[in-house]
Amino acid sequence: MSALIEIITSDYGIHLGILICIYLILAQSLNLTFGLGRLFNLAHIASCAIGAYATALLSTEFNYNFFICLLASMVISGIFAVALGVISLRLKTDYFAIGTLAFSSVVGAVLINWREVTRGVLGIPGIPRPEISGIDFYQNINFLGLSLVLMLLVQVFFYFIQKGRFGRSLRALAEYEEAAMSLGRNTARIRNISFFISSVAAGMAGSLLAYYLNYIDPSSFSLTEMVFVLTIVIVGRPGSFWGMFAATLFIILLPESLRFLDISSSYLGQARQFLNAGILFLVVYWKRNSLFPEQRQV
Amino acid sequence: MLKVSDLEVSFDGNAVLNGLSLEIKEGETVGIIGPNGCGKTTFFNCVSGFVSAFAGKIVFKEKEIQTLSPSERANLGLGRVFQNFGIFREMSLLENLLLAIEGNRKGASKKELKEVANDYLKDIGLQSKINSKAGSLSGGQMRLLEIIRTLAFGAELFLLDEPTAGVSPKMKDDVAGIIKKLQQAGKTVLIIEHDINFIQKFCSRIIVFNEGVVVLDDTPEKVRNNQQLKEIYFGQSA
Numbered sequence: 001m002s003a004l005i006e007i008i009t010s011d012y013g014i015h016l017g018i019l020i021c022i023y024l025i026l027a028q029s030l031n032l033t034f035g036l037g038r039l040f041n042l043a044h045i046a047s048c049a050i051g052a053y054a055t056a057l058l059s060t061e062f063n064y065n066f067f068i069c070l071l072a073s074m075v076i077s078g079i080f081a082v083a084l085g086v087i088s089l090r091l092k093t094d095y096f097a098i099g100t101l102a103f104s105s106v107v108g109a110v111l112i113n114w115r116e117v118t119r120g121v122l123g124i125p126g127i128p129r130p131e132i133s134g135i136d137f138y139q140n141i142n143f144l145g146l147s148l149v150l151m152l153l154v155q156v157f158f159y160f161i162q163k164g165r166f167g168r169s170l171r172a173l174a175e176y177e178e179a180a181m182s183l184g185r186n187t188a189r190i191r192n193i194s195f196f197i198s199s200v201a202a203g204m205a206g207s208l209l210a211y212y213l214n215y216i217d218p219s220s221f222s223l224t225e226m227v228f229v230l231t232i233v234i235v236g237r238p239g240s241f242w243g244m245f246a247a248t249l250f251i252i253l254l255p256e257s258l259r260f261l262d263i264s265s266s267y268l269g270q271a272r273q274f275l276n277a278g279i280l281f282l283v284v285y286w287k288r289n290s291l292f293p294e295q296r297q298v
Numbered sequence: 299m300l301k302v303s304d305l306e307v308s309f310d311g312n313a314v315l316n317g318l319s320l321e322i323k324e325g326e327t328v329g330i331i332g333p334n335g336c337g338k339t340t341f342f343n344c345v346s347g348f349v350s351a352f353a354g355k356i357v358f359k360e361k362e363i364q365t366l367s368p369s370e371r372a373n374l375g376l377g378r379v380f381q382n383f384g385i386f387r388e389m390s391l392l393e394n395l396l397l398a399i400e401g402n403r404k405g406a407s408k409k410e411l412k413e414v415a416n417d418y419l420k421d422i423g424l425q426s427k428i429n430s431k432a433g434s435l436s437g438g439q440m441r442l443l444e445i446i447r448t449l450a451f452g453a454e455l456f457l458l459d460e461p462t463a464g465v466s467p468k469m470k471d472d473v474a475g476i477i478k479k480l481q482q483a484g485k486t487v488l489i490i491e492h493d494i495n496f497i498q499k500f501c502s503r504i505i506v507f508n509e510g511v512v513v514l515d516d517t518p519e520k521v522r523n524n525q526q527l528k529e530i531y532f533g534q535s536a
Contacts, residue, residue: 165400172386172397178348179384181368182377183397183451298339298348298380 051206077203123217377453438469
């Protein structure tokens with residue numbers, strides 16, 4: 001027990017705590033579109049990247065403070081989501097997934113090739129941690145506190161969204177769109193709003209990530225990251241609010257256990273990816289009949 | 299209440315509705331029958347807005363609606379009950395009803411909404427299952443839930459697509475009972491049904507479709523004894 005407390009309060013434990021907060025924001029927000037709305041949204045990490053780069057550029061080039069950068073990251077991610085939504089939400093299921101995947105690829109290509117702004121593969125270093133009311137967020141324990149507050153705010157927000165009228169409408173259109181329409185639901189608008197909300201939260205997670213790492217580059221927002229967040233949502237049971245908590249803890253902490261095994265550090269990264277892929281495969285296979293139920297049609 | 303003129307719909311070049319015209323007056327209960335593939339469900343889909351007509355006019359409550367979206371038509375009072383059960387199986391009965399009632403009771407508390415939902419469920423004898431998943435209901439119960447949900451939403455014209463499909467013979471009486479309640483409430487009801495014995499209990503008119511047009515429009519008795527109906531269904535000649 002004392003060893004566990006020691007790990008939790010260690011620098012390593014605090015680092016994991018911050019990661020859990022950031023991934024919980026990402027997972028819960030993806031859960032809105034993918035879990036409740038059954039939108040195969042593969043642009044979530046691209047929204048996170050937009051948020052992260054917005055914070056990185058605004059804080060390093062223009063010295064804007066934490067609140068402005070955070071807000072700007074959320075707004076810019078939201079604007080991109082609206083633009084993407086107008087085009088891709090006209091597409092259904094598989095085509096929507098392809099559309100969002102294409103968007104992610106475009107964002108990745110822009111981050112690498114627009115060197116004048118993003119510095120390409122070199123990334124943006126020196127992102128300053130915030131300082132609010134004299135609290136030094138370069139101390140990781142303080143940054144964990146900030147992450148916890150933001151994460152909890154996001155969770156409370158998504159709880160009410162999911163359990164309220166909007167969440168119900170989203171679940172209805174996911175199950176039987178025409179029946180939802182026959183109850184007066186503007187399903188295109190509901191989808192657009194869910195995509196917007198989800199992307200705004202992803203932008204927030206990106207901003208937090210940029211502040212935490214002090215450095216970002218395009219490799220932090222690859223398809224592998226998208227699959228990682230998708231794995232959390234699938235393991236947590238798409239649509240389940242509390243499932244995201246359990247799955248985030250499980251998916252982040254389980255591969256960490258590999259650190260305590262006698263594995264060379266050069267193989268550790270690959271071993272984690274294999275483990276995540278294995279978990280994803282097993283859950284998808286086990287839940288193959290209920291994970292992606294067919295949408296009914298007239 | 300509903301006037302449809304010269305409606306034409308085709309899929310992949312195959313005409314399904316060939317200039318179909320009909321008129322339904324407010325408070326009427328009208329049955330629609332016809333052989334498979336004659337365009338009955340396509341007609342409902344077209345009126346509901348799920349299928350676009352390339353020609354013709356649909357007027358509902360004195361308003362042309364063919365350019366409106368399905369949700370806009372629903373909000374005008376057009377209620378649709380689907381052949382393959384339009385309930386949300388993954389949701390509870392309460393949630394199914396909340397989807398119908400919360401839009402027109404803005405400002406009502408959760409408790410008040412639940413009470414309204416409970417009252418509707420009482421009407422169909424399912425109040426004890428208010429928190430059960432709708433997918434756990436029998437076919438007949440699902441149909442009752444869908445019809446009462448459409449009533450709770452505030453529909454004025456009900457398009458019932460084979461309401462007895464997937465319903466046990468015992469539950470058919472319950473479905474007939476709720477259709478009678480709609481009539482008593484002054485609602486206009488259009489029913490697609492294969493079972494002429496079922497619809498003649500409450501229909502003042504029966505319209506017969508064949509090859510995308512109306513071929514008969516008369517009282518149930520006259521339609522039943524019409525030679526043309528036998529020819530359509532059985533290919534018999536007089």
